[in-house]
Amino acid sequence: MAVDAVTRVLAVNPGSSSLKVSVVDGGESIGQWTVQDWDGMPDPAAVEAVGPVDAIALRFVHGGDRRGPVLLDPFQENRLRALVPLAPIHQPRSLLLGRALRTWWPDTPLVACFDTSFHADLPPAASTYPIPMEWTRKYGVRRYGFHGLSCANALRTTAETLGRHPEDVAMICCHLGSGVSVTAIDGGHSIDTSMGFTPLDGVPMATRPGALDPGLVLHLAREMPMDVLDAGLNHHSGLAGMSGTTGDLREVLAARAQGCPDADLAARVYLHRLRREIAAVRTSLPRLDALVLTGGVAEHQPGLLDELAQGLEFLGVAPTVTPAREDLEMARQTEEILH
Ligand SMILES: Nc1ncnc2c1ncn2[C@@H]1O[C@H](COP(=O)(O)OP(=O)(O)O)[C@@H](O)[C@H]1O
Ligand SMILES: CC(=O)OP(=O)(O)O
Ligand SMILES: [Mg+2]
Numbered sequence: 001m002a003v004d005a006v007t008r009v010l011a012v013n014p015g016s017s018s019l020k021v022s023v024v025d026g027g028e029s030i031g032q033w034t035v036q037d038w039d040g041m042p043d044p045a046a047v048e049a050v051g052p053v054d055a056i057a058l059r060f061v062h063g064g065d066r067r068g069p070v071l072l073d074p075f076q077e078n079r080l081r082a083l084v085p086l087a088p089i090h091q092p093r094s095l096l097l098g099r100a101l102r103t104w105w106p107d108t109p110l111v112a113c114f115d116t117s118f119h120a121d122l123p124p125a126a127s128t129y130p131i132p133m134e135w136t137r138k139y140g141v142r143r144y145g146f147h148g149l150s151c152a153n154a155l156r157t158t159a160e161t162l163g164r165h166p167e168d169v170a171m172i173c174c175h176l177g178s179g180v181s182v183t184a185i186d187g188g189h190s191i192d193t194s195m196g197f198t199p200l201d202g203v204p205m206a207t208r209p210g211a212l213d214p215g216l217v218l219h220l221a222r223e224m225p226m227d228v229l230d231a232g233l234n235h236h237s238g239l240a241g242m243s244g245t246t247g248d249l250r251e252v253l254a255a256r257a258q259g260c261p262d263a264d265l266a267a268r269v270y271l272h273r274l275r276r277e278i279a280a281v282r283t284s285l286p287r288l289d290a291l292v293l294t295g296g297v298a299e300h301q302p303g304l305l306d307e308l309a310q311g312l313e314f315l316g317v318a319p320t321v322t323p324a325r326e327d328l329e330m331a332r333q334t335e336e337i338l339h
Contacts, residue, residue: 011327022327057330063114118148145193177295192284206247242266
């Protein structure tokens with residue numbers, strides 16, 4: 001489907017704790033809403049009040065091996081459904097939203113934009129898991145990496161700030177939202193990243209544990225039914241599991257301030273593992289021009305960022321904060337594919 005000129009894009013971003021909706025016109029957002037309920041839907045009347053859009057961009061966390069956005073037709077939808085087990089928190093919701101958006105605006109092109117695409121060129125040493133090659137091939141196992149739309153936008157912003165071409169920036173992007181990831185970027189793309197085959201890997205998150213000893217997972221799988229373990233790792237681990245709160249850092253830090261020892265330990269584990277991951281991906285970069293923090297926690301928890309920075313002085317650059325603007329990246333990709 002080719003469209004004459006795409007200037008106004010409705011960008012729909014279902015995250016694990018919120019739904020962010022934005023109307024982007026000429027590269028700038030002219031209307032933004034956040035729906036906090038997990039199963040919340042955008043309000044079509046509110047979108048229509050901003051005026052007609054030329055296209056709709058929908059974030060899918062998992063795009064498999066897709067290297068860029070695709071027009072979301074029933075064929076693509078079916079293929080993306082096969083990835084539900086690899087991103088069980090996010091993928092079903094994107095599929096549900098896709099259906100709703102097509103019903104509300106059947107004549108508007110709908111484009112799926114993927115978190116994974118930015119990581120498509122991970123070097124084999126970073127993308128390969130050290131398991132039998134037979135399993136790797138048979139089950140299509142690799143490190144995919146996520147939060148790529150956020151990384152792409154952070155790279156663009158950082159390059160502008162440094163006055164360089166994006167391909168000439170060596171940086172670490174830490175996306176600190178409900179999901180958390182750490183990515184090393186060089187030559188304009190991801191060269192190492194903490195999330196893996198699924199968005200459970202890496203650093204502790206609001207409700208996900210991040211990397212675990214595979215022996216621990218095997219042990220737990222023998223102790224409880226698989227669906228209980230699956231729900232426990234996706235919804236009841238991370239900051240929520242350690243602190244006894246919902247995992248929203250506002251709640252964790254409030255409980256910590258009131259002297260809750262579990263909340264204090266949860267915050268310390270979060271920071272420890274985050275620093276450890278940042279140090280690890282630094283080794284993949286030839287040099288470090290910028291350490292960029294983005295996402296809800298980066299934007300709203302300056303005290304925690306000060307704590308994070310203590311112990312990272314050896315990197316030789318001070319962390320900077322960039323708002324997570326996946327909407328702008330999705331609009332950019334949508335304009336590109338529709339031309
Ligand atoms: N206004 C705010 N004040 C303080 N913290 C916030 C605010 N908004 C978001 N956060 C923090 O950001 C996290 C959610 O980040 P966000 O990027 O919105 O997540 P997601 O996109 O994964 O739903 C929460 O843990 C919360 O603590
Ligand atoms: C990939 C991921 O975890 O996304 P989010 O932070 O939006 O939940
Ligand atoms: Mg998000």
